[in-house]
Amino acid sequence: VTAAERAVAELGRADRVILRLAATLVRLACRRLPEPERTKRQKEWTGELYGPLTDPDLRWWIRRAWATVLYAADQQRTIHALPGTRSRRVLRPSRATPGLLLPVTAFVAGGVIFWVAGVINARALGGGVFGGVAVVFAICDVFVRLRDRRSNRGGRGKDAA
Amino acid sequence: MWLDLCRLAGVKMTDTLERVLRVFLEDPTAARYGYELMKAAKIQSGTLYPMLARLAEEGLVVSAWEPHQEEAGGRPPRKWYKLTGDGVATARQELAEYAEARHAFTPGSTARLRPAPGSTR
Numbered sequence: 399v400t401a402a403e404r405a406v407a408e409l410g411r412a413d414r415v416i417l418r419l420a421a422t423l424v425r426l427a428c429r430r431l432p433e434p435e436r437t438k439r440q441k442e443w444t445g446e447l448y449g450p451l452t453d454p455d456l457r458w459w460i461r462r463a464w465a466t467v468l469y470a471a472d473q474q475r476t477i478h479a480l481p482g483t484r485s486r487r488v489l490r491p492s493r494a495t496p497g498l499l500l501p502v503t504a505f506v507a508g509g510v511i512f513w514v515a516g517v518i519n520a521r522a523l524g525g526g527v528f529g530g531v532a533v534v535f536a537i538c539d540v541f542v543r544l545r546d547r548r549s550n551r552g553g554r555g556k557d558a559a
Numbered sequence: 560m561w562l563d564l565c566r567l568a569g570v571k572m573t574d575t576l577e578r579v580l581r582v583f584l585e586d587p588t589a590a591r592y593g594y595e596l597m598k599a600a601k602i603q604s605g606t607l608y609p610m611l612a613r614l615a616e617e618g619l620v621v622s623a624w625e626p627h628q629e630e631a632g633g634r635p636p637r638k639w640y641k642l643t644g645d646g647v648a649t650a651r652q653e654l655a656e657y658a659e660a661r662h663a664f665t666p667g668s669t670a671r672l673r674p675a676p677g678s679t680r
Contacts, residue, residue, distance in 0.1 A: 442593070443604075445635035449594030468603070469594065475605025480612050 413451055416463045420447045420470035427473040431480075443473055572657050575602050576610055580650040583620075583640075587647045590623075590639035611640055619646030 409417070421444050428440040450456070450465035578600040583591065591599075597607050614620040621643055625636045642650060 441635065442638045445637040446593045446604075448634045449592065449637075453594075453598075455598070469597075472603045472605035473608070475603075476608040479605065479609035481609065481616055 416466050420466045423470035424473055427477050430477045575606055580654055583642045587642050590641045592637050592639050
């Protein structure tokens with residue numbers, strides 16, 4: 399039994415918290431990979447997390463913890479650089495984020511307007527604004543769905559090519 | 560990197576790749592884990608794993624899971640990497656060529672080699 403293996407067996411509570419955090423970062427990074435690769439990579443990198451956390455060359459706990467988190471966080475870079483992976487197409491963050499952002503922004507903006515309308519005590523205006531927000535919400539939803547459908551069609555075309 | 564003379568099969572030779580190959584060549588028969596390679600070559604995980612994936616794709620590196628150990632204290636198995644026979648020969652040859660090319664580019668050198676297109680020098 400090596401010193402590192404003994405250290406693994408004697409992991410403290412703080413170590414386990416760091417491990418959990420780092421494992422979550424690895425899992426989040428691996429979400430961008432297609433399935434067979436995802437499981438393989440997640441298993442490999444989660445197993446390696448014990449390396450920096452029990453590294454006898456790193457004397458201070460904070461340095462070991464930092465090295466562990468850094469190891470996990472840097473896998474985001476690995477995902478984008480792995481040969482043959484189309485990580486951006488799997489999750490499509492640039493498309494998914496505005497899809498959520500638009501309705502949420504519309505809802506928040508509508509809420510602010512409704513609150514202002516309530517403050518100036520104009521019930522009729524408040525009702526109108528509420529209806530307006532609902533319409534904006536619906537338009538945003540239709541817009542996002544249409545765009546997603548169009549981009550999915552484009553994505554498949556590119557993949558096929 | 561303006562020094563673009565050596566190519567390791569389909570993998571571009573860089574200073575970081577040079578360091579990783581040197582770690583492997585210290586003992587070509589030894590299996591190395593990811594973190595061990597990172598430490599020895601002084602590189603980050605985001606640099607190492609894409610490099611290993613490319614080397615594996617070229618057939619220069621093989622990988623395998625370590626056998627399950629009861630004494631590991633609940634640690635999941637790790638994956639080790641090792642140069643193949645072809646990988647050892649190619650790495651030695653390319654490292655020698657890379658060192659030679661780098662020497663040729665050092666100031667005061669008499670060799671006349673042109674930098675890669677688009678280089679800053």
